[in-house]
Amino acid sequence: MNTKERLQILYDTELKPQLAEMEKMRRFVKRWRAFAITSLILAFLFLYSDYVVLRILGGAGFFAGAIYAAVLALRTYNKYHKQFKTEVVRKVVHLINPDYKYNSAKHIEVYEYNKAALFKCKAERCIGDDLVFGKIDKTPFKFSEVKTQYKTTTTNDEGKKVTEWHTIFRGLFFFAEFNKNLEGQTFVFPEKDRTVTNFLGKEKEESRIHGELVKLENPEFEKIFSVYSTSQQEARYVLTPLMMEAIVTIYNTFGFKMYFSFRGENVFCAIPFNRNLFEPSIKRSGVNFRDVEEMYMLFGLIKTLVQEMNLNTRIWTKSWN
Incomplete structure (x- = not known):
């Protein structure tokens, strides 16, 4: 039985009935949220009435109604979200591997993210959820949705300090133990990434912080990715022909924009997304196999990365327990 058949059986026998039952909560949230928004609009309209009584009674009444509806919607949504x-x-996570650990409230820590050194700015805080961790054979890994940020502090015209948070990366972030403690560091960026090249395709001066540009002997890989490393020799040691073929296969299969770094004893991968993942929808029905299928595919990407990149074949000199 292939994975899609197993997922379809899980959906038909367990997930679909549960989602159908949870649909009542989704509709409740959607209805009361709409009522809250409508009441708030009416409250503001009454505030502009020419009649004092209407301003007081209408404005206060609809404002109270908006608060009541919002509280009802929020309480039900929290229950719906948790369920x-x-x-x-x-x-879905346990279908991929029942030994994986899952925590919906936790995420990759900021110090773990900063180890990757993939992006120019160092993160000062990390927000996220849906942490999955465990081992694939002998390879420990962690994976979660994250949004990383750095802050700036300026002084406004009134002399007050203003702190702003700026997003560096938003998406899926994964790391696993590599099968060697690397002395240098190697980075793999999307070829069209404008943070390392300009519009003419030439590398920017600031990209040199990641090392020298490495030319490899895989034309298909070179069309998709650019490689920078502090050691030309080690970059070729890490990015073997099989490793490059595996990364190209992952790219061709999923079509995601991917960033990799090989540093210390870890391989890191960052996949940008501009939307929340693994979250229940309020706008449309949650009884949808395609949503579950996408969730399975994204979580299953962990296993694909580890296996395709051959991390479990520990051919180098590092000793493992």
Whole structure:
């Protein structure tokens, strides 16, 4: 039985009935959220009435109604969200591998993210959820959705300090133990990434912080990715022909923009997304196999990365317990 058949059986026998039952909560949230928004609009309209009584009674009444509706919607949404994570997301993760650990509230820590050194700015805080961790054969890994940020502090015209948070990366972030403690560091960027090249395709001066440009002997890989390393020799040691073929296969299969770094004893991978993942929808029905299938594919990407990149073949000199 292939993975899609197993997922379809899980969906038909367990997930679909649960999602259908949870649909009542989704509709409740959607209805009361709409009522809250409508009441708030009406409250503001009454505030502009020419009649004092209407301004007081109408404005206050609809404003109170908006608060009541918002509280009802929020309470129900929190229940819906928790149940979705427990009853749906957790089961999808366990279908991939029952030994994986899943925590809907936790995420990759900021110090773990900064170890990758993939982006120019160092993160000062990390927000996220849906942490998955465990081992694939002998390879420990962690994986979660994250949004990383750095802050700037300026002084406004009134002399007050203003702190702003700026997003560096938003998406899926994964790391696993590599099968050697590397002395240098090697980075793999999307070829069209404008943070390392200009519009003419020439590398920017600031990209040199990642080392020298490395030319490799895989034309298809070179069309998709650019490689920078502090050691030309070690970059070729890491990015073997099989490793490059595996990364190209992953790219061709999923079509995601991917960033890799090989540093110390870890391989890191960052995949940008501009939307929340693994979250229940309020706008449309949650009884949808395609949503579950996408969730399975994204979580299953961990296993694909480790296996395709051959991390479990420990051919180098590092000793393992």
